[in-house]
Amino acid sequence: MTISFEMLTALYRRMVFQEEFRVGTLLLSDQSDCDQMNTLLDDPREYGLSIDTGTVAPGNTINLRVTPPRSGLGLVFATHEKLLNAPKHQCLEPANYFILETKFRNDDEDIPVFISNYRKILEFVNLLKEAAAYFDSSTCQLVFLKKEVIKLLPHFAAENVQNLHREHLDNLLACFNDDTHKDQKLDILIESIQAVSDGVDSPRVFAFLLDNIQRLHEKFLKGYRIYSSGFSYDKVMDQLRAAKVEEMGKIHKAFSDIQNHILGIPVASVIVATQFKVATRWSGQGITNTIILLGCIFAATLIWLALSNQMQSIKALGEEIEYKEKQINKEYSFIKDDVAGVFRSISARLATQKRTFWIIRGVLVMGIITAITVYFWYTKPALDFMQYLIDCMKSYHSVKN
Numbered sequence: 508m509t510i511s512f513e514m515l516t517a518l519y520r521r522m523v524f525q526e527e528f529r530v531g532t533l534l535l536s537d538q539s540d541c542d543q544m545n546t547l548l549d550d551p552r553e554y555g556l557s558i559d560t561g562t563v564a565p566g567n568t569i570n571l572r573v574t575p576p577r578s579g580l581g582l583v584f585a586t587h588e589k590l591l592n593a594p595k596h597q598c599l600e601p602a603n604y605f606i607l608e609t610k611f612r613n614d615d616e617d618i619p620v621f622i623s624n625y626r627k628i629l630e631f632v633n634l635l636k637e638a639a640a641y642f643d644s645s646t647c648q649l650v651f652l653k654k655e656v657i658k659l660l661p662h663f664a665a666e667n668v669q670n671l672h673r674e675h676l677d678n679l680l681a682c683f684n685d686d687t688h689k690d691q692k693l694d695i696l697i698e699s700i701q702a703v704s705d706g707v708d709s710p711r712v713f714a715f716l717l718d719n720i721q722r723l724h725e726k727f728l729k730g731y732r733i734y735s736s737g738f739s740y741d742k743v744m745d746q747l748r749a750a751k752v753e754e755m756g757k758i759h760k761a762f763s764d765i766q767n768h769i770l771g772i773p774v775a776s777v778i779v780a781t782q783f784k785v786a787t788r789w790s791g792q793g794i795t796n797t798i799i800l801l802g803c804i805f806a807a808t809l810i811w812l813a814l815s816n817q818m819q820s821i822k823a824l825g826e827e828i829e830y831k832e833k834q835i836n837k838e839y840s841f842i843k844d845d846v847a848g849v850f851r852s853i854s855a856r857l858a859t860q861k862r863t864f865w866i867i868r869g870v871l872v873m874g875i876i877t878a879i880t881v882y883f884w885y886t887k888p889a890l891d892f893m894q895y896l897i898d899c900m901k902s903y904h905s906v907k908n
Contacts, residue, residue: 510546512581515554516605516612518543519583522571528585528607530559534568541565553577573607581605587621588665598632598647598661600625624671628717630680632661638693651697659700659712667717675721682727691734692727699726747849750831754853757824758860761817783885793888800882807875811868818864825857 522531535541541563547554548563555576561569575583582604584590590606591597605612609619636642639659641650651657683692703723704712716723786793832850883890 510543510554512576512603512605513612514543515547515576515580518547519573519605519607520610522573524573524607529573531571531573532568533571535563535565537565544569553580555583583607586665587625587668590625591663591665591668594647594662595644597663598629598644600629621665621668624668624673627673627676627680628663628668628671631676634680634683634693634696635659635661638697653697653701657697657701658709660710661713662710663714663717667714671717672720675724676717679720679724679727682731688731688734692731695730695734696727699723699730702726747835751849751853754824754828755856758821758853758856761820761824761860783881786886786888789888793886796882796886797889800878803878804875807871810871814864814868814871818861821857821860821864825854828853828857 518533519531522533524531533544535544544563547556548558551557551574553576555574557572557574559570559572561567563569573583582601584604584606586608587606590601590604601613603613609621611617611619611622635649638651639649640652642648643650647661649659649661651659683689700712700716700723703719703726704715707715782799783796784792786796828850832847836847883893
């Protein structure tokens, strides 16, 4: 009596499994069951069954030790995880297999969610095979020839299959249902995979893509929309990076144009502090102190005006950057997030420069106040004159009241 894989799996469906699917309990209904069981037990290497406890007789319940049958007959896996253990099963579904955990055979009409997701992932792998320059069937390695050689191993775990966002993978695969721009789409897909998985360890890339399939789909759509518009994603991003460098250069120039004046502030402060000397009358040192103070105020005024001019330039630059961002967002709305990332860093640099100018203004004001204070400290006639003016003002207010 010859036992087919279908007959063997029919027995599996009737078993109640224990010990991690290594032992199964089976009720022998009639003599035909007993005859079939005796045939199976006569060749344990072929069918992978041996009796553990019990006697083969109609109406008896027996415990069977379950091991994989000969692979030529069919493959038997205890769980979904076991199905994925062999690397080749992560790029090609076995032709004839049965899973004890869910009692599923590959040709069953009622397909579990796990198997449905698994088959959809294999469709994705087949799509990548079309884009690959070479596919190593022994290791299931995909090789892509772009600016550099890219190697991708379609390795994934049961949890990646179970947690797959199926609708996003369906939508991604649906983009390749027609042959319009098929080669270009495949190129864009590989570029999108590179962008999404940047920084991920090579063995984990494929599993990472499955966990982030929505991001991959969105990245692909951005690239394809740009291509459909007559551009390439890389070209647009290169233009944005060039614009970023240009704007950063303008912001830096706004500071470098007056940095010599700014660096002169501490030097001038030291010179002023050392040139003031005690003066008891207006002639001689008193006049010298006054000239030094006036020169200090004049220099500070010029620096203040230069700072004001540069701050106006920074303001105009900010308005220009804001306008450019709006224009690019309008033209390439489908890569809005990428554009925002580029301009966010420019805006942050611009804000830092504004704060720097305000700090310099504060230092300048403090320097002038310090210079005036030191001047009156050393120049007694000026201090007396200031005291006289204050007294006059007090007297005037007293008379008025």
